[in-house]
Amino acid sequence: SAVISQKPSRDICQRGTSLTIQCQVDSQVTMMFWYRQQPGQSLTLIATANQGSEATYESGFVIDKFPISRPNLTFSTLTVSNMSPEDSSIYLCSVEGGRSGNTIYFGEGSWLTVV
Amino acid sequence: ELKVEQNPLFLSMQEGKNYTIYCNYSTTSDRLYWYRQDPGKSLESLFVLLSNGAVKQEGRLMASLDTKARLSTLHITAAVHDLSATYFCAVDIPGTYKYIFGTGTRLKVLA
Numbered sequence: 001s002a003v004i005s006q007k008p009s010r011d012i013c014q015r016g017t018s019l020t021i022q023c024q025v026d027s028q029v030t031m032m033f034w035y036r037q038q039p040g041q042s043l044t045l046i047a048t049a050n051q052g053s054e055a056t057y058e059s060g061f062v063i064d065k066f067p068i069s070r071p072n073l074t075f076s077t078l079t080v081s082n083m084s085p086e087d088s089s090i091y092l093c094s095v096e097g098g099r100s101g102n103t104i105y106f107g108e109g110s111w112l113t114v115v
Numbered sequence: 116e117l118k119v120e121q122n123p124l125f126l127s128m129q130e131g132k133n134y135t136i137y138c139n140y141s142t143t144s145d146r147l148y149w150y151r152q153d154p155g156k157s158l159e160s161l162f163v164l165l166s167n168g169a170v171k172q173e174g175r176l177m178a179s180l181d182t183k184a185r186l187s188t189l190h191i192t193a194a195v196h197d198l199s200a201t202y203f204c205a206v207d208i209p210g211t212y213k214y215i216f217g218t219g220t221r222l223k224v225l226a
Binding site: 042103 | 160165205213218
C-alpha cells in the first residue's frame, strides 16, 4: 500500500492570499492526482501531475488558479491562488497503487477555510 | 460524459436492518471502487471490483458489480452504528487514468 502525507492538514486563510499544499508519497509513483471536495459534495478531479511534465487540468480548473509542481516521483504541490470563500474545500492528493495498480490511495486531506 | 449516480443520497436506518446502496454509471468501465468517508476524515478504500459478477464481502458490507447493467451495489447486513459514514463509489474511465466519483450516500444508523 502507499502512505500519503499531506501538509497542512487544516488552515484558515485570508481572502486574496495563496496557499501551497504538499503531498509526499512513501514510494515512487508515476501519476499523482489532486481532487477537491467542497462541503457536503463528492470529489472532483482538479488535475493530474506527472513527473517532469506540465500537469493536466480538468475542465473548470486552470493553471493560474491551481498551479501544480511535480519535482520528483514521490512529491507534488498544489497551490490555491488568490483564494476566495468559494475555495473553502478539502483538497486531496491521490495515487494509484497496489500490486496491479488497482487501488487508489488518498492522503489525509487538507481542509482549507477561506475567510 | 461519464456520470456516476448513487442512490439514495441520504439513508437513515435502524440498527439490525439490511439495506442496499446503488451505484449507476453511464458508460463502460473496467474498475469500480467503493470508499467510506467519516466526518472530518479522508477516504478509506473498501472494495475494488474488477470484473462482471465480482462480489466482495468484508464484515457487514458486501459489494457486487454488474458491468452489463452498469450497476454496482453495496449491501449492508444487520447495520450497526459504526457503519454511519458517507459511502462513495468511483469508476475509472477506460483508456485514461482518471476516475469519476459518485454523488455519495450519507448513511446514518440509528441505535
